[in-house]
Amino acid sequence: MDRISGLPKGILHDILGRLPDKDAARTSVLSKAWRETWFSFPKLSCCCHNFFSLRGKLDRFIQCVSKRLTRLHDQGLAIKEFKLMLDHTLDYVPASCHIDQWIQMASESGVEVLELYLTGNFAKRHYNLPLCLTEAKSLTKLVLREGTRLDSALLNHSLKFFSLKTLSLRHILLEDERIIEHFISHCPLIEHLTLHSCYVYNNPSRSSTMTSWLKSLSLQGLQKLKDVDIQGIQEVYIDAPNLENLCYHALYMVTPFKLNLDSCTNLRWLTLWNLKIPNKWFLEQFYRIPFLESLMLHSCSFEHERINIPGPELKFFSLSHCSNLKEVNIDAPNLLSCEYVGKDNPVISFLRISNQLELNAHYDMIENHHHLYSLREFVQNIKPQKVLASLSLFIHEPFSVSMHFLLDWFLLLAYFPNLFIICLFVP
């Protein structure tokens, strides 16, 4: 006896939403009632890859997507989510006017989530985000990834993004450098912001198509902003008193960066990648973010080859691939876990520790006995030694060591009765 087809539409739609698009589409063949359920399903996830093995694939893909959207739109049904993925193996320029229509229909049907992935080679041709999207008052999440351009026309337009909570732009071309700030200033409820590798035309009149990375960003008065992930912007000013999580990633370490977090006193998690960090700036930030719980430093370099980490609430600290570091002094009495990944031998000292503190070290690139010697120094210099909980080594080439050397190692390891060691050989 079939009781499942009689479940309320809301439940059936929830189930369809948990399936990949192909499986959800197949349920339309189960029975006529299921076909009706599928026809009214308001979430569309259209990926051109599903059409790969079919003849005339782009045309059939366009036909299929148009049919689905038109059916919902013309019957006045909701289009809650529209995710589109096209890649360069299909020349999507002919599809542009269709994409315009699709976005128009979605905007008129209460779209909440819009995602466009136009991946692949588009150095010459970009898809211009249509202005009709600015009317989508219901939009809560917008994700644009590659292949899309934000036009200057947006600057003269009022953007009705009253409900937008999540904005994610990756590898997006901006016709004007003011566009992103203009965009964000129209999103009073924004909570999650991701900006990766966005670039601008060098010459505003567009007489050339040369581009460079967006140079600066200023985020002001965003009360709801909780989460920011920025990559490739040299100067960043953030005024967000409720910011909890920040990840800042420079594209090139050579250029100096400017990161102003003065008013972000509630910051809990901070991740910094690929930065050349002046010590004074570093310490100053710490005094402004006393509630920091997690700090991750990845591929950074430090002035004077030394860092001091004060962190009254710090629970987790990770130091990864930060070269030319000789000394790391950590004063974090509540620290639970510390991680070191690299191949140098900085002296790591913990001033005040809790009983639960564990240091896990991952040593990469062991190719000869010099590296092993370096590792031995690293282990010996940890203060206090008892915090070392695990050690993992990646050995790239087999090599031989003397018995004397091995004996030194065994004597050292005797100080660490509970140490957990993993050796991985990568041929």
Add this chain to the structure above:
Amino acid sequence: MSGISDTERMITLKTVEGTLFDVKSSIAKDLKTVQAFIDDSDDDVTSPIPLPNVFTRELSRILDYLNNHHRFRSGIEKADEEMARYDAEFAKSMSHEELKALILAANYLNVKDLLEFLNQTVADVIQNKSVEFVRNFFGIENDYTPEEEEKLRNENEWAFNGVEQD
């Protein structure tokens, strides 16, 4: 904010078969339909609340799930693993008939977390399976003519690529 007496209060629920269940008011909060009934009542609810659409077997399972999840949430850090294990056992212990009945009951009682978990369990059954398998599993009657079904399958050819045939 109410005092201690609020969390100790017991609510009595009555199933279709007439079985009575005593439930702590903190658990009853997760049964949003029941909570709405309590909120709408002017006086304190003392007599058993009748649930005309819910059978004993389902209510028992739902309360078991909620009691365990409350226990996990208020407990120690490692609760995530225990909870995952409990959930997996819970899903496996039911026949598909029982699963369907439970979804209907959870929907009627408006138990959000449990409903999401059950819907995911159903989705896990459907994923990567052929149409025939899903029809058999849920006892769905095929009301298409062979020609209609053929036409529909052709229109949705892209959705049938690489799926196991029954």
